[in-house]
Amino acid sequence: MGRVVVVSNRVAVPRRGEPAAGGLAVALKDVLKSSGGLWFGWSGETRKDGGPETRRVRAGGIDYATIDLNEQDQKGFYAGYSNGTLWPLFHFRLGLMEYDRKDAEAYRRVNREFAQALLPLLGPQDTVWIHDYQLIPMAAELRALGAKQRIGFFLHIPFPPFAVVSALPDAERLLRDLLAYDLVGVQTKSDLSGLLNCFAEGLGLFPDAMGGVRGEVAGQQRRTQLSAHPIGIDTRGFATLARKAAYGPETQRLLNSMGDRSLIVGAERLDYTKGLPHRMRGFGALLANFPEHLNRVTYLQVAARSRNEVATYRDLKRELDSLAGRINGDYAEFDWTPVRYVARAVARDTLAGFYRAARVGLVTPLRDGMNLVAKEYVAAQDPEDPGVLILSQFAGAAEAMDGALLVNPLDAEAMAVQLDRALKMPLGERKERWEGMMRGLEDQTAMRWAENFLTELEEMPLPEQDMMWSSPARN
Structure with missing residues (x-):
């Protein structure tokens, strides 16, 4: 051989x-x-x-x-x-x-x-x-x-x-x-x-x-x-990483700053295929259409810059800067910032801790071959209190992850409905959805x-x- x-x-x-x-x-x-x-x-x-x-x-x-x-x-x-x-x-x-x-x-x-x-x-x-x-x-x-x-x-x-x-x-x-x-x-x-x-x-x-x-x-x-x-991913390895990172200083700082608010998290490379502006608009629609979430939820988006030499990517960053500023300007309180937007890379172990802390993982590409962030978010969850994955129907991962709430990222109003559903979902349903997806991740590893x-x-x-x-x- x-x-x-x-x-x-x-x-x-x-x-x-x-x-x-x-x-x-x-x-x-x-x-x-x-x-x-x-x-x-x-x-x-x-x-x-x-x-x-x-x-x-x-x-x-x-x-x-x-x-x-x-x-x-x-x-x-x-x-x-x-x-x-x-x-x-x-x-x-x-x-x-x-x-x-x-x-x-x-x-x-x-x-x-x-x-x-x-x-x-x-x-x-x-x-x-x-x-x-x-x-x-x-x-x-x-x-x-x-x-x-x-x-x-x-x-x-x-x-x-x-x-x-x-x-x-x-x-x-x-x-x-x-x-x-x-x-x-x-x-x-x-x-x-x-x-x-x-x-x-x-x-x-x-x-x-x-x-x-x-x-x-x-x-x-x-x-x-x-x-x-x-x-697939290294499912067990990432789950272990997330358990450890949940007690790390970065995750604890995040949780302390959140108070009793729920966390929605998204994390990917800054790219026009990832549907990041559409995601921002979906979160804005949540605050506009479901005011009971005002001052009760925070959306953290990590979008590491990439391909800065390409004009399309520079334009995308400017659009995201504007959308985040507009949402915060419309809804922020003196002690609450609805959108936390980080336009740089964050260490993988830190992200694992953030995923575990998040009530909702928001993964809404306009088109993706697979999308491993969706799988990592699920692997990172606490089995006793898992969060909910909201996933674009255009991600390859949607073909097998039937426990996710699927959305068309072009429809901000529909995304808002699914965000509201995820934030209100009872523990029993959250666990049932997570367990099915986790079995699939453990079977189809990298x-x-x-x-x-x-x-x-x-x-x-x-x-x-x-x-x-x-x-x-x-x-």
Whole structure:
């Protein structure tokens, strides 16, 4: 058996003094440790000229390999095509999508550079697992260089149908790149439906009885399996973290400042897909339509800034600043601020304590592949007095979390009704809803997600002649 080789845009090389990794990184690291694996990707650094140099380091029983990217290519690849074109496209936001042919070319060059740097590190029986939208063409680039290993791909964000994807110039080429993989995984049944629709409408390819498609890659016919693999969290680990954090100084400070008021909490990266302005309006509608909650509830929103170089994100922050100020101006008392808005990152263990303290977890993205905040909020709850999860119907997590109160984030008035319901929900109903969701989280953990995906990938047939090829030597 060969190693597992994980490839991602950025590499989570552990560094002394940094916060503990999240559940996904922990799961991937556990898989890599068990196989003597390698994690490969961008270092986060840029170079002005010259070719990439691969740097190797070993930490915690895992090998890490990173490369720097050309400064101009990185800008076009990451801020340009990945986040200016693919991110809004895959989140159904065509009005925010920008396209520049030079950025598309940079995206291709960086994927080719990744492939050229990775190939010499691979053994013939290694299993390669490539992650997310930044690296869709990488397997095609590896195949063009002669790579014959099993290669899997997992998309962490939504996969829309062809009616949406067709807005992308040269969309068929990007879809054809997926045929270079042995296994393509997505988060939900809805995403799988979108992927199948893209192959059918965009490429004229239809699934066989096993849910796979056949297409030509690098002059050869290949079969690609398509599957839904919903991602989970380290459920027990996060529950333990939350229990400890509940008695930590930050959570105690929060509770002392709240008095006997109920807490509504939201926490995510500042991004237009997360529905943050809609959430603010929903809370404002709660105060306007249900005045019995005035001075009885506080909404804490943590929205860590991201992608500040993109104008859309700067505009979003200004909108949130204005909405929070307007709600506080309309409803605040001298001893009560309805909205507490924190526009910076908060440590994961601190958030775990805040989740446990909150009567309501408010998670209302306009579109999300899965949304692990929803799962972490549920895992953090006190089993004897759990809070209520309000969840967007457009989050992938909504497919399995039937104990949540589902909302359409575009309807502020309906969100207000669900907030009122959550704040008034009796203990018996809260416990029943929480227990059902918690059983699901304990069954579908991040580790089980990784194991299930890799098991399916490693069961894909590898032709005997492919095992005999002379591979480049590992460094």
